[in-house]
Amino acid sequence: MVELNEDERQLASSTSSKHALRVQLKSRRSAVTVQERKQASAEACMHAERWLRQLRQDANRPLRVLAYMPFGQELDIVPLLAVLAQEGNEVYVPITHQANREMSWHAWHPEGKMQTGLYGIQEPEHTVPALRAEQLVDVDAVLVPGLGFDLAGGRIGMGAGYYDRFLAKLQHKREELPYIAALIYEWQQVANVPMENHDVPVHLIICPDGVQWTYAGIACGKDR
Numbered sequence: 001m002v003e004l005n006e007d008e009r010q011l012a013s014s015t016s017s018k019h020a021l022r023v024q025l026k027s028r029r030s031a032v033t034v035q036e037r038k039q040a041s042a043e044a045c046m047h048a049e050r051w052l053r054q055l056r057q058d059a060n061r062p063l064r065v066l067a068y069m070p071f072g073q074e075l076d077i078v079p080l081l082a083v084l085a086q087e088g089n090e091v092y093v094p095i096t097h098q099a100n101r102e103m104s105w106h107a108w109h110p111e112g113k114m115q116t117g118l119y120g121i122q123e124p125e126h127t128v129p130a131l132r133a134e135q136l137v138d139v140d141a142v143l144v145p146g147l148g149f150d151l152a153g154g155r156i157g158m159g160a161g162y163y164d165r166f167l168a169k170l171q172h173k174r175e176e177l178p179y180i181a182a183l184i185y186e187w188q189q190v191a192n193v194p195m196e197n198h199d200v201p202v203h204l205i206i207c208p209d210g211v212q213w214t215y216a217g218i219a220c221g222k223d224r
């Protein structure tokens with residue numbers, strides 16, 4: 001029998017409970033109806049819009065926001081992105097590169113040409129230049145996708161590690177992370193998401209019911 005040390009035991013246990021939680025949340029998400037998605041998306045987008053307007057007012061300049069193109073039954077955040085872009089903020093969405101499991105970020109506008117990328121997710125045409133590394137320093141907020149979240153800021157995604165890898169890179173480049181927020185259905189807030197060392201917590205979760213700061217967001221004084 002293979003003996004595991006404490007770290008390995010913890011990793012094995014969080015990996016298997018992550019797997020079970022991922023299966024459960026994917027199943028719940030696939031049961032979302034057109035009406036549920038429509039209503040929850042509109043409500044969550046309204047709260048996000050209000051929060052980002054405040055952020056822009058505080059910053060006294062247009063925001064630079066990294067977001068994503070929703071797929072499947074993820075909340076439809078495109079109307080929020082459209083409002084942000086129309087109000088003069090910079091919105092970027094990723095192109096997913098399978099070879100190195102990294103994402104590059106490309107400007108998004110409501111009229112911009114899109115194509116279908118990896119996993120069937122919409123992405124900008126590859127002629128749209130990528131945000132340069134030094135421009136990442138000025139990102140104000142990152143909207144992250146995910147399957148489940150908890151009040152500590154724990155996040156479980158599709159299991160490819162794209163966002164954790166990107167956020168770790170971002171953390172290296174700057175003293176403080178930008179706001180990290182997730183727009184989610186109420187049922188996506190769960191009691192406990194098993195966290196691993198590489199997991200980067202979110203600062204706020206935005207539900208149809210409103211904005212909820214996580215302990216991670218409060219701990220770094222983001223909840224102002």
Ligand SMILES: Nc1nc2c(c(=O)[nH]1)N(C=O)[C@@H](CNc1ccc(C(=O)N[C@@H](CCC(=O)O)C(=O)O)cc1)CN2
Pocket residue numbers: 026068069070071072074094096119121145146157158159160161162163
């Ligand atoms: N909108 C969106 N964009 C995103 C992510 C995301 O979660 N949502 N990702 C976050 O990291 C990355 C893509 N990661 C993904 C990893 C695996 C699968 C996947 O396994 N898809 C299955 C079926 C999905 C399902 O069971 O519902 C497949 O294609 O067969 C999809 C996306 C980057 N872009």
Ligand SMILES: Nc1ncnc2c1ncn2[C@@H]1O[C@H](COP(=O)(O)OP(=O)(O)OP(=O)(O)O)[C@@H](O)[C@H]1O
Pocket residue numbers: 018145146155156157158159160161162163164165166168196198199
């Ligand atoms: N900063 C990192 N550096 C290297 N590998 C990483 C990093 N973050 C995550 N990974 C790897 O990615 C894999 C998936 O991680 P995890 O289960 O946390 O994904 P996820 O957050 O659910 O997925 P996603 O970010 O794609 O939604 C793990 O095998 C993990 O080791």
